[in-house]
Amino acid sequence: MAAVVGREEPAERPLVPRERPRSYYGLPIVRRPAWTWEVPLYFFTGGTAGALAAVSILARWNGQHRMGRRARRMALAGAVVSPVLLISDLGRPARFLNMLRVLRPTSPMSLGSWTLAGFGTALGMAEAADLVGLPAAVTGTMEGAAGILGPILANYTAVLLGDTANPIWRGGRHLLPFVFSGSSLAAAGGALSLAGPGEGRVASRRMVLVGTAMEQAAFLAMESQLGPLGEPYRTGRGGRLAQAHRRASWVGALLVLAGGRSPFLQRLGGAIALGSSALLRQAVYRAGFQAADDPGYLVGSQEP
Amino acid sequence: MITGPRQPPVALPLWQAGGTRMGFFTDSSVCIGCKACEVACKEWNGVPDSKPAWSGNSYDNTLRLGADSWRHVAFVERVRQDDAAGVRWLMSSDVCKHCTRAACLEVCPTGAIFRSEFGTVVVQDDVCNGCGYCVVACPFGVIERREDDGRAFKCTLCYDRLKVGEQPACAKACPTASIQFGPVEELREAARSRLEQVRAQPGGEEAHLYGADEADGVGGFGAFFLLLDRPEVYGLPPRPEYRRRDVVTMWGAASVAAWLLVGGLAGALRWRR
């Protein structure tokens, strides 16, 4: 038995492996993300803001001006917080500006950074135009621009994750955008529900329900497509987060459904739906760590 | 050996229009595990030292490639019952593959990673903003962010030495010519004839070239290998892949998903109260 200082050896471990090893000392092959906690949180704030911006322009067209303005202000808050989170991940503001040095169509992160920058600018201008009292058409145009960029902002982050070597993100690359879209829709409904009664109470309730259904269905489809590779969504920290997300989603949807009777329940359900959307990004992010750390997933996914 | 799904090689790469693509052929069958390459690389490129630690994994304390390890010598000990020789000791010096379709280069949002006139893949550290996208995109887990300054680092294939007509430090230091440097076309020729020799010898039955085929998942490597066992045994992915087509289909899926989102919203808003 090899006595290695500082390392406990199980008694039955042979000096050298007899079987053909499936990996190099069990070491990872691809790398786990080097990002900090801000990044999955940004996936949530950006996604929610994106869906809310689409609400604002649709509501304007629909004549629901109060609801539209409320949605726009919440979207603006998300658009302000998002770059702050990204800068905090990168360490210095100048580093975020480097993202806008070039536009690189092959890089989802580059396209996403430009989308975020355009989104924030359009929303800021819409707000300013509204405050200064410029004609409604100006505000509407800016809202429209943000409303077009918003749904892209809501799910480009899924493309960003899919375009990596991480086996669980890569394996779900065509369904993850649907998961993120659904979750952003539910989160937008959650934010509006939380904001309280008034115009759009029914609409926000429907958003939570439709979004939750879309997200849950897409997640199920993704898990079945992943098969054994989807294990990190069932075990460990990724699994716990995924489960917490799933439960929160259903509870949020049920409470919001009951919100027809009680505004309080709708608010509570809205808050839970928002939290569940944030949990989803955490679950996907964390599952990526597990999938990268165990080389078995990568080798398994590449077996002919 | 094919290292990925077969697909046509990329359209005329930039370096074919101008210069000659230069690269490495690492022949693991003659590697003696001396780690001269690891040392020479650190010396020449001023790569910070790694924290010393005993891993217990044979003679390997470097463990894997990373921001501060641009060459890594793997030591694999294998005993097979049916093997008359008893222990098989496989050694191989790993390095950035300088992929034809380099995921790190394609996904980099700042354009910090570029294709040099030698066809190699190089990071400009004054442009890199440490976003870390390349780290998760590389199919080989090569490139890594340095803890202290947050930017990404990897093998440059000694870009500075190549510019003055020198060969990379590791290839120069290798005492057994396990690391060969030259025009990739010529190296591929040499590798094919070397493979035939190795295959004819006992223990060489499973030998294969890893990354010498332009039809593989990343369009072939600029730095490829002759391996005596399956890639995963050395800590390499069996079928590395990076396809631009995937990016297109993913954006397609994302567009449909975005429309569904808008549709869901429109539906929810249609009934007013």
Ligand code: SF4
């Ligand atoms: S091996 Fe990784 S770091 Fe090297 S060129 Fe290929 S993708 Fe880039």
Ligand code: SF4
């Ligand atoms: S960490 Fe640097 S080199 Fe890597 S993708 Fe980001 S900007 Fe490019």
